[in-house]
Amino acid sequence: MALKTGEQYKESLRKMRPNVYKWDRLIEDITTDPVTRGHVASVAHSYDMSFDEKDAYIYTAKSHLTGEIAHRWNTLPQTAEDQMHNARMKRHQYRHSGTCKGATCAGWTGMTVLWAVTQEMDKEYGTNYHERLKNYFKYVEDNALALAGAITDAKGDRSLKPSQQKNKDSHVHIKEVREDGIVIRGYKTQICGIVGANEIIVVPGGGYGESEKDFCLAVAVPRDVEGLTCVITRKPSDTREEEEGWDAPKVGTITQAYLIFDDVFVPNERVFMAGEYKYSGKIIGYFAAIYRAAIGACVAGQGDVMIGAAINMARANGLSQKVFQDKLTQMAINNEINYGTGLGAMLAGKQHESGLYIPDALLAHVNKTQVAKLPYETKVITQDISGGIAETGCIPSYKDFQSELYGEHLYKALEAATDGESRTRAARLAEWLTVGAGIPGCMHGGGSPDGAKMVVKALTKWEDYAADAKRIAGITGEIVEPKKK
Ligand SMILES: Cc1cc2nc3c(=O)[nH]c(=O)nc-3n(C[C@H](O)[C@H](O)[C@H](O)COP(=O)(O)OP(=O)(O)OC[C@H]3O[C@@H](n4cnc5c(N)ncnc54)[C@H](O)[C@@H]3O)c2cc1C
CATH class of the missing domain: 2.40.110.10 (Butyryl-CoA Dehydrogenase, subunit A, domain 2)
Structure with a gap:
């Protein structure tokens, strides 16, 4: 099977x-x-x-x-x-x-x-x-x-x-x-x-x-x-x-x-x-190249849901998508940077002699540094658009809404351009995505961004770039890294 x-x-x-x-x-x-x-x-x-x-x-x-x-x-x-x-x-x-x-x-x-x-x-x-x-x-x-x-x-x-x-x-x-x-x-x-x-x-x-x-x-x-x-x-x-x-x-x-x-x-x-x-280092190296290329897709997928949650909140609050379009577009850009850098790493990779295809390590690690940054901006925008009820601690619990004493008042208090229950559900999702359990390990999932930066430093061709710049500038004099004094 x-x-x-x-x-x-x-x-x-x-x-x-x-x-x-x-x-x-x-x-x-x-x-x-x-x-x-x-x-x-x-x-x-x-x-x-x-x-x-x-x-x-x-x-x-x-x-x-x-x-x-x-x-x-x-x-x-x-x-x-x-x-x-x-x-x-x-x-x-x-x-x-x-x-x-x-x-x-x-x-x-x-x-x-x-x-x-x-x-x-x-x-x-x-x-x-x-x-x-x-x-x-x-x-x-x-x-x-x-x-x-x-x-x-x-x-x-x-x-x-x-x-x-x-x-x-x-x-x-x-x-x-x-x-x-x-x-x-x-x-x-x-x-x-x-x-x-x-x-x-x-x-x-x-x-x-x-x-x-x-x-x-x-x-x-x-x-x-x-x-x-x-x-x-x-x-x-x-x-x-x-x-x-x-x-x-x-x-x-x-x-x-x-x-x-x-x-x-x-x-x-x-x-x-x-x-x-x-x-042992080979296992970590190959693993990180595959994982850190793909994690851009995870955060982009969650970012897509954050865009949807933010639009729903805006509408539930009585505001049109247009009011927040610039911010929503920034969210989409963040998603596609992470997704696209990962895809780029995959395209620039090569096949190992065993048959396994391994993405390009430099681009995969660059992606990890941005996965540890851009989704957080996307979360901030989601909260910004949603209003205080999407931040933690600003909505009563489901049980309170069931109260015979005050439940009905809570529904009414949360009513806006939609009914109180729908607005509360929308806010709970925005909260969960931004400060709750929906966070997909952007910072440390797949390893720390500092670790990724070390690989970027190791794989970047610093001397080649300095030599190119000298040639383009027509420099014939000696410019070298100063000796330790
Ligand atoms: C949502 C989520 C899902 C995860 N899923 C998995 C999983 O499925 N499988 C799995 O194996 N792991 C998983 N992890 C664990 C993840 O791989 C680790 O969190 C990550 O590698 C960082 O390790 P750490 O948490 O021990 O942090 P630390 O290693 O303690 O890092 C904390 C900080 O200290 C720095 N640091 C650490 N050591 C040094 C040093 N010697 N010198 C200088 N700086 C240092 C780091 O760069 C970082 O900035 C997951 C993590 C998260 C958040």
């Missing part, structure tokens, strides 16, 4: 061992619990879209392993067009739910990056990681699985290496090597889409040297593997999201999780790196 419907996907989650907690409570059924159902429903929508007459081409692709049509997040992007479809899918997904569908993103990217890196490792070390990965990839495709990607370690003191931390568990590491596999332990944090995932791809959180080889591991584990506990994080609008009224968005919701690996055994067939530190 290469394709699953949303319902079949939900069924696969129901069969898993419950190991996800929130509010110190074990979630028995992830597909129906108020804490998790929104995210699962939005991932299920992507499964259903794979059968959509009009848009299936975005959500599916031809498998490089079998030639069959599979979910896009189960296939290897081999061309610029394939990667651009990744961007189109992400923008489409955000347009649907206003937020991230983690279980069709980072884990998929991790698996495709390992496709390339395992081939490089096998060449140097004579290992058989690529064959293992190929079998795993086939398993993922055959079972139409959703994957989360765990890169970020808890890290501990940021100025120290993993091996120097007072608690080795700050980074997931190899505790024991056995003949039939490895035992891993430690913490991965802020991992998106865990509740919607069947499997988790775990890779190193950084590029490391020999002293850190215990931290250089790449594995695939079932989300419900023995020894793993997942704790879902709290968000500003959480309690509202979990109730039935209009305080909660009607589609989507994002969930991050902390992963506690407490001596988890991973059999050899699911181990794709175990100590080959020289290649």
Whole structure:
């Protein structure tokens, strides 16, 4: 079975061992619990879209392993067009739910990056990681699985290496090597889409040297593997999201999780790196190029929804779109800068010898620096257009509107060019998109903008540009970088 419907996907989650907690409570059924159902429903929508007459081409692709049509997040992007479809899918997904569908993103990217890196490792070390990965990839495709990607370690003191931390568990590491596999332990944090995932791809959180080889591991584990506990994080609008009224968005919701690996055994067939530190940086490099090119599409998709939310608020307040057109146009420009820079990175990329297509690193990292900036301006404009009720803390709760004593007065107080309930719903969405849980990790999702700037600095051809400028100016005298005094 290469394709699953949303319902079949939900069924696969129901069969898993419950190991996800929130509010110190074990979630028995992830597909129906108020804490998790929104995210699962939005991932299920992507499964259903794979059968959509009009848009299936975005959500599916031809498998490089079998030639069959599979979910896009189960296939290897081999061309610029394939990667651009990744961007189109992400923008489409955000347009649907206003937020991230983690279980069709980072884990998929991790698996495709390992496709390339395992081939490089096998060449140097004579290992058989690529064959293992190929079998795993086939398993993922055959079972139409959703994957989360765990890169970020808890890290501990940021100025120290993993091996120097007072608690080795700050980074997931190899505790024991056995003949039939490895035992891993430690913490991965802020991992998106865990509740919607069947499997988790775990890779190193950084590029490391020999002293850190215990931290250089790449594995695939079932989300419900023995020894793993997942704790879902709290968000500003959480309690509202979990109730039935209009305080909660009607589609989507994002969930991050902390992963506690407490001596988890991973059999050899699911181990794709175990100590080959020289290649840990390659995983991060390829991953960042793919992810940071595509994240422009995520924020553009959410920006599209913000434009819609701002227009609805203006109209609900009795003002026409025209009043705010200049601001709305700026929102559209911000969206397209992020989307377009990502597409540019994809077009300027190249195919790795393994077949994986990798976007251009310089443009992808430039995009990340702007993803950490422009959506925030878009959020400011959304609030500006909407008025105070879209800022946090300015609308009574759904429950108060139900009050026999004063509910009717609240409806009347919020009435403007539309009825009180419609205006309140519109404001709640604007609030959720700008200061609530709808924020798709613009700043740190996919890594910090400062990290991206370091790559831009490293890849920019400063000396070539200085030489060009000298030639154009006709300079024959010596102009050199001053020596350190
Ligand atoms: C919404 C969201 C979704 C996410 N989803 C995922 C996911 O699915 N999978 C996943 O693996 N991760 C995920 N993450 C985690 C994300 O990748 C990290 O937040 C990001 O890499 C930054 O790491 P950090 O949060 O530990 O911040 P830090 O590393 O603590 O960074 C904080 C600041 O300190 C700077 N800094 C850090 N170390 C140093 C140093 N040694 N020297 C100088 N400056 C330094 C950084 O540049 C930054 O400015 C997600 C994050 C968010 C916000």
